[in-house]
Amino acid sequence: MTMTYLPQELIRKKRDGLVLSDAEITFMVQGITSGQLSDAQLGAFAMAVFQRGMTMPERITLTQQMMCSGKVLNWQNMDLNGPVVDKHSTGGVGDKVSLMLGPIVAACGAYVPMISGRGLGHTGGTLDKFDSIPGYDAHPDEQSFKSLVKQVGCAIIGQTAELAPADQRLYATRDVTATVESIDLITASILSKKLAASLDALVMDVKTGNGAFAAEMSMAQVLSQSISQVATGAGVPTRCLITDMNQVLGRSVGNAVEMAECIEFLLNPAQADERLVDLTLELAAHMLDLSGVADNLNDAKDKALAALNQGRAAQVFARMVAGLGGPTDLLEKPQHYLPQAPIVKPILASRSGYVCAMDVRAIGLSLVTLKAGRSKADDAIDYAVGLSGMAQIGDYIEQGQPLAVAHVRNDNQLALINQELVNLIQLAPDASRLEPLVKEIYQA
Structure with missing residues (x-):
């Protein structure tokens, strides 16, 4: 009592x-x-x-009680022959890693029940990218979700009202009372939802940089320490990687354009953006290592790379999409199904130089103004709008060459994004030093 x-x-x-x-x-x-x-x-x-x-014991209790405020998934009766593992990102611009990561890890023998969120503010949401696929049902009933995880190895769905309902009310209150940036409450919010999925292991991607929620490295460090200690204290081994978000991740930003990049990544990994491949495989390796599917990190990286290069991850992705009501031939004809913008035009550099910096947060917000994201939770999204072919830090761009390709509805949107992007991507005469992709790793 x-x-x-x-x-x-x-x-x-x-x-x-x-x-x-x-x-x-x-x-x-x-x-x-x-x-x-x-x-x-x-x-x-x-x-x-x-x-x-709060003290660390207070945080652990708050997280556990919020986790137990609703339904907690049970995998015991599913007779799974591998560990249940997941990954969570604190969010970034162009962060489409989950779309490829879940299928890669599943193709290696783990089970990935990924319950993801929608985008709010300048960062995109995994769920919004899947909503660009016609027929994809991100809210299956619990038994269908668990069955699909068992059959395919991976299912990426939306948060349900039954998981951690205390967090839903507390999160909404924090949003309107200027209490969002509390490490204690952020930790409990993230972990109560993840731990309700009854995981054997969790890997966190904590972004830092001008496009991240934790813009300062010091905040990313404190958050990583808190999450790894609280989750491990609550019984789930957790590893946090602090990763760079000072440039757009991958070559696209938007929903349908990011889904198209993800499909191309799975089908032709050799042609994919190098940083995106490196981060996806790094996170996959940590998931396989921490959950015991691999003997060590090097073995885990080999397994993840083989699953990607041999096309097994692409097969898992295709089966997951079909299993949740999407097209059975999405990978063969993505352009046939994904929403297409009527205007697709390059945004040209006004001078030559090496890309040395970009205001990632402002790039994300400029796409929100074009309805590719939300400024309020109930805003409608235009899934076709976005940017592809994004220049990356270190690229040399000649005057008149594209900085990116705009996918927009009308000439007004084109003029707006053109004006913004030319100012938000900085060019310099000399190449600058690249930031390391993974800055630090924490495990309690």
Whole structure:
């Protein structure tokens, strides 16, 4: 039986910087889920945590109680012959890694039940990219989801109202009470949803740079330490990679254009963008290593590369798409199914030089203004709009050569994105030093 407390007393306790007991945190999470905690009390609690922080044991309890606030998936009766493993990214511009990563890891013998989110703000969402595929059902019932994971090895779907409902209410409150940037609450939010999938291992891609939520390296480090310690403390071995988001990831930004890049990546990996291949295989290797599918990181990299190069990952992707209601021949004729913009035109460089920097966040936001992303949760998306053929840092661009190719609806959109992009991608006479793709790795 749960003890009864006065919410205002627990808010006061946290406001004054005191530590909440497991029972007190459990009471607060149950109040969030049931509605017993009013919106005013929830906002005050979020602000108290934001201002005063939580100890590591408090974070672990908060995460576990939020995880248990709804349905927790159970794989015991599915008779799986491999580990259940997942990856989560804190989000970036052009970050389409999950689309290829899940199938690669599944093709190596692990099971990947990836429950992903929609984009909000300047970063795109994995789910929005899959929504560009006609017929793809990102919200199957639980039994269909689990069956597909068993049959194919991978299923990428959307968050359900049944998983971690406490997080859904707390997240919405944080959004309107200026308490989003709390390491304690970010950790609990991310992990409560992931751990509700009953994983054997989790790999986190924590982005840092001008296109990332954690723009400063110091914040990425604190968040990585928190996530790896809390998840491992909650019983799921977790490894965090801090990776660079000072340039667009891959050569496209948008929904249908990123899906097209993903399909091309799976079919012709030798022609794919090098950084995108490197990061995808690096994350895949850590998933295989941490979950025990591979003996070590080098063995894991060999397995992931073979699954990609031999076309086994592409087969998993195709079976997953068909299994969730999408076209059975999407990989053969992607252009036939993915939405196409009526105007496809290059954006030309006004002078020559090496690409030395880009304002990634501003590039993401400029696409939001063209409806490729959302500024509010209920905004409609134009899946056809985007950029392909993006120049990367280190590329030499001649005056009059393309910085990118715009996929837009009309001439006004073309003029807008043209004006923006020319100012957001910087050119210099000499090539600059490339940032390392993976900056640091944390594991508790």
